[in-house]
Amino acid sequence: MSPSTSIGWIERARKFLSPSDVRRGGLLEGGGGNYELLSPSEHYEPEEFDEAAFPIVTSLPGPFPTSAQVKNLRRIPGIVPWTAYAIALVELAERASYYGVGGLFPNFVQRPLPPGGPGTGAPPAGSQITPGALGLGLQVSTALSVVFSLLAYTTPLLGGLLADMRWGKFKTIAVGTGIAGIAHVLSVYAALPSVLQNGGAFLPFLLGLLLLGGSAGLIKANIAPIMAEQYTPTEDYVSSLPNGEKVIVDREATIQRVMSAYYGSINVGAFLAVLSTFAEKYVGFWLAFLIPGVIFLFMPILLYVVQPHLVASPPPSTSALLDNYRQVRKLVGSSHGTRRHSTDREGRSHELLDAEAGDVIRACKFFGFFVIYNIADGGLNALVTSLAGSMTTNGVPNDFLGHANPLVIVIAIPILNRYIYPWISARGIPFGPVRRVVVGFLLAAGGMVWSALIQHAVYKTSPCGYQATICDVGTGVSPLSAWLILPAPILSGLSESLAIVSAMEIGYMMSPPSLRSIINSLFLFTQGISSALVLAFLPIMKDPYLVWPFTITTIMTLIATCGVWKMFRYLDDDHRS
Template sequence: MLSRIRNWLRKDDLPGGYELLPASGADHDQRAHHLATLPHVPAPIPPASYAIALVEFAERASYYGVGGVFTNFIQRPLPPGGNGAGAPAEGSEATPGALGRGLQVSTALTGLFTLLAFTTPLLGGALADMRWGKFKTIVIGTAIAGIAHVVLVYAALPSVLQANMAFFPFLVSLLLLGGSTGLIKANIAPLMAEQYTPEGDYLATLASGDKVIVDREATIQRIMSSYYHSINLGAFAAIASTFAEKYVGFWLAYLIPGAIFLLMPPILYAVYPHLAPAPPPSSSPLVDAYHLARRAVAAKPGDERGEREHGSRDEAEAAQALEACKLFAFFAIYNIADGGLNSLMTSLAGSMTTHHPLIRRNPFAIVVSIPLLNKFVYPALEARRIAHGPVRRVVVGFILAAAGMLWCALIQWAVYHTSPCGYSATSCEEVSPLSAWLVVPAPLLAGLSESIAVVSALELAYTMSPAGLKSIVTSLFLFTQAISAGIVLIFVPVMRDPALVWPFFLTAAFTALASAGVWKRFKYLDTAAH
């Protein structure tokens, strides 16, 4: 098996029929003519990048698979008449459970797990860029997570649960798994993109004799799409874990994502000899970025003398990375529209008839939309010379997310006006006659927006950061999710009946304003890229 993987990884990045010629080799006028008239196409994704995407799939299957059943495992006790592994008796409507620690402990520990997953990428990015390198950091994170999975399955064994000895090993595994997430997640996307080595656009001759421009930006975009696609394929592991906890027990619910996680070590072993050379870890780019940021804060408006005096190439690259981070700040608002109010959305659906697990449709929308965007939408835009740079795509993604929140506000308003309890619909024992299927467009819009906006942000994180800061800049983008979660947490006390229309409406309004802010402040990046 490993030998087949290695043979596949040895394939050239480009299929037969491509003859790549540097565009800079032609004279300036001819080069400009080619860039303006020839079709721009992405290069094939390097096999090593696909292999690393499989690593991300396994890691995300592990994360979502176990995280999806943590709440029941912690909060609820072993069901009476169950099999002793957490599953209720056959035919029972009881909810699976294990530790019986209650809602507060469950909320605290699941919140801690999420917080670790959101914040430790900062550590993972810093260690990769300054000390260990991306691949070694991923390997160390994989080893820690592997230990966590073994301990987690042990904590869920029926004999351990029935002896009331499961809490401590479970807590250890939760901390190890949450902490290891950051070591892996901050480095997968930049390592995938790093495998595409050309530094600019190229003129290529196809087997048919047609000439095309192999576009680096389009290639990085496709690689990031593949990365994000693998994340959301992994998210479907939560479905298997949910069925396992209900019909077999928590040991199987944890074993399934753990078994998928075991894909990571052999893939990492096979791909390592085929990775593109990477710059050695160094603290210098981070130091340059720190000094640049400090001067930017201290400088008076219009004072450009310092910039001219310190205008080295390294600092210019650090300044570009700082611009990317400024754009990422807008994602602290976007993330609230894109999943930050999922609990309210689930509650909304629960106040309606025909309740379905709507949260699962977000990954489904992403898994379906990414190939469609790459195969049909973006090539069609390119063929018609319609500009669709990363900033434009971010703006479109923001608008789609805002539309999803506005739709939820309208549905919540309709539920209040059709519920037997009126503006107390959330706590009402009866439900609105409206179908929960009316909520489905919101997660579908959110999933489509992620496929466009988040993929574009990851592309910017890679292309706008110097070699020594790519993992750190990516981790800063991921950290915006922690900021968004904190903002939502602040307003949780006021998110209740009869005012649940307002969280959706205000989130839609602020996300729409953020889209305008992104375009006004950063549209020049699309112009500069072309």
């Protein structure tokens, strides 16, 4: 058995067994420990185990904390390597290009070229007209936006499988980058004024949409796992600060910091997409699509620079996936795991495989509730953008207000990590990851309630009443300011800062090392399922029924919140212990 396998054994043992369940054996070459799990009849009594006399030897930067140190020492996150932050910049460039293009789809598809405009999709100066190009209506616009999201969040399964079984994470990202580059070229071509005016824009636009959505899956499945892999300690350990204070360097807190950096980079990139909203309003769609394409060019440059410095990912292998698949089938097919004291072809015991398979099952069940949450958190963005277009904007692009969401996230995550969470922890208030997810779900439901109320108010004040979306009477819009929509994206941003970051943390901590891209892909896949479910709303995504999608989503999200709390609150108890 290799030293790394032995350490993996003891990491798993420390999570599930007491110190008296582990007997230290001889040292392996390279400083690793060799440990033997005892049968129940051979267990030492706790009082006979002296942790100080028998320290556990590992490849960690410091020793494992003793029971006394766990109770008494302060916990701090470890240092996040610079390579993790460099990969976060890669994600920032990719998300800026993705949202910069994808955020334009509702106006580009739904609304026609504005009469009296320059023919680029921009409206006449000083008017309340919304930018447009293809004029295919709200239902087609929503359907294509859903298809785009569906591709972006189902293809991560392909990206995860290719990374973990065939190509490796970095090569999969590189292939996705090349495909996305082609998509950006097609998007800019479709938005050229000459192409828009001769009616030839739809096919290149559609092909660009499909390629960009598909490439996103290859990239997104692997960015977060690569970032987390840059932090190499596999367990908590004891370290000394420059002032002499001994502390426990907390792996979970460090991974939370990595995931916060990852999610923060996503939303900085998403906020940069605001440049495209003003470009479509005042110049035209060709510039609006070109800006994210230019930002995208930074991505291959960053990948080239950081690649030689990355910590090597586990090599691609089909065996880990197949072994865990078999164990999942056994666990699902019986009320208890089959325990055998044999090992698989990579030297892992079946007890360890059962534990890993159980973690995979729990992660999938937990992620299942995000299928509903995702509808409340961005699944109805096309409706919100259309709603803003039915209100008085006074020169502000109707799709600008939605960018308050990433701005709130960028501000909220550092505040939560630096001030709120430490303040709560110092006072012993239980606020583990499941509680954070529950609060996030409630905030998302609140955003849906607010959107329903604003839609109802627009129907009551529009010159066309309950036909507000296609109104051409007078100014064609409600006198209510579009800024009234702002609380909805703010609540959504706060919700994501709590729920999404915490879910990614839970998913990563539950994932077997060789399956992290696939497990991350399963979490992203919930977005794809959510997008497909949004299609069920299409019959009521038209006047006069537009209040109902928000109302129904609110009810479903509240039910999902109850389910998360009832089924998974025990994870917070484990987190506290």
